[in-house]
Amino acid sequence: MNTAANRGKYAESELKKYLKLLESHHMDFTWNRNPDAHAAGGKFVPVAGDFQAFHKLGWAYLRNPENANTYTERQVPYQRNFIIEVKEVKHDFRLPVKNYSSDKIARIEKRVRAGTEAAVLICHWPKTEKETWRLVPHEFFQDQSQPSWDLRRFPICDWKRELSDFLGVLP
Numbered sequence: 001m002n003t004a005a006n007r008g009k010y011a012e013s014e015l016k017k018y019l020k021l022l023e024s025h026h027m028d029f030t031w032n033r034n035p036d037a038h039a040a041g042g043k044f045v046p047v048a049g050d051f052q053a054f055h056k057l058g059w060a061y062l063r064n065p066e067n068a069n070t071y072t073e074r075q076v077p078y079q080r081n082f083i084i085e086v087k088e089v090k091h092d093f094r095l096p097v098k099n100y101s102s103d104k105i106a107r108i109e110k111r112v113r114a115g116t117e118a119a120v121l122i123c124h125w126p127k128t129e130k131e132t133w134r135l136v137p138h139e140f141f142q143d144q145s146q147p148s149w150d151l152r153r154f155p156i157c158d159w160k161r162e163l164s165d166f167l168g169v170l171p
Helices: 009-025 102-113 138-142 159-167
Strands: 029-033 051-064 067-089 094-096 117-124 132-137 148-150
Touching: 009 029, 009 051, 009 067, 009 117, 009 159, 067 094, 067 102, 067 159, 102 117, 102 138, 117 138, 117 159, 132 138, 132 159
Parallel strands: 067 117
Antiparallel strands: 029 051, 051 067, 094 148, 117 132
């Protein structure tokens, strides 16, 4: 990470490569990069999160509406969907509130309330040349009363492993 203009591009690129790998290994997993309204000069409507992912886990049976103790023969897919927001910062354990605006958090929260699972993948570039990563649950970012979030309670992690666990897919 060198300038504000390319902040986040490294982390997004790394995530994109990993999601492509996961998709190539699983027929029941897919993802997409959401259009970036800010990068497009405001030409796109802002959307929830940087990436979306989808994973079908199997089939579920529907309850019979006439008899709650039985299930219909009709099956529906049981699936999970995800939003991943990506952040890149020059600090080793803080994320400034200004880097994750309340409107972005609110868009993701709306999706979470509709059943989406959400997390924030944070790439830290402190004074060293080597980055470190955290995967933080979306819920943590609800309190915006401080100028920055202290992320030390979330350990530095092998982000690919943590993300795979979160998504329920292994490479």
